[in-house]
Amino acid sequence: MAQPLTLPCCLAHLxxxxxxxxxxxxxxxxxxxxxxxxxxxxPLQEAKNRFSELVDRVLKEGAQVVTRHGRKVVVVLPYExxxxxxxxxxxxxxxxxxSPLAGSELVIERERSLPRDIEIES
Numbered sequence: 001m002a003q004p005l006t007l008p009c010c011l012a013h014l015x016x017x018x019x020x021x022x023x024x025x026x027x028x029x030x031x032x033x034x035x036x037x038x039x040x041x042x043p044l045q046e047a048k049n050r051f052s053e054l055v056d057r058v059l060k061e062g063a064q065v066v067t068r069h070g071r072k073v074v075v076v077l078p079y080e081x082x083x084x085x086x087x088x089x090x091x092x093x094x095x096x097x098x099s100p101l102a103g104s105e106l107v108i109e110r111e112r113s114l115p116r117d118i119e120i121e122s
Contacts (some may be wrong), residue, residue, distance in 0.1 A: 041065045041072070 035043035037050070040061065047054050047066045058064050063077040067077060089095075096102070 020052070035067050041067060042070045044073075047076075 016084070035046065037043050037046060037057070039054075040057070042050075042054060042064060044066055047064075054064060058076050058078055063075050063081065065072050066074040066076065
């Protein structure tokens with residue numbers, strides 16, 4: 001006896017007559033929960049199978065999300081966006097000068113005791 005066809009949740013609402021026609025079961029994974037390439041969310045298998053299209057979509061529309069088992073795990077974005085996000089926004093000195101604690105008169109004191117003596121065995 002043949003195993004019953006289990007449909008993804010996004011197809012469960014359709015009437016049975018919709019499935020009497022021949023369908024390609026390998027395309028059902030597009031409906032994986034959390035995955036819709038048209039909305040910029042790609043199931044991992046779909047992203048692997050259509051990587052060139054994914055890259056084209058990134059370049060035209062911006063960042064695309066890749067899911068694994070319905071969970072968002074990776075973002076693919078244009079290199080220029082990556083460079084902008086990865087670039088330091090200034091020096092440490094500038095960061096400290098613009099810190100919310102700047103001018104708060106916070107006093108930080110250093111421990112002035114001598115370091116402890118240790119024995120080094122050779």
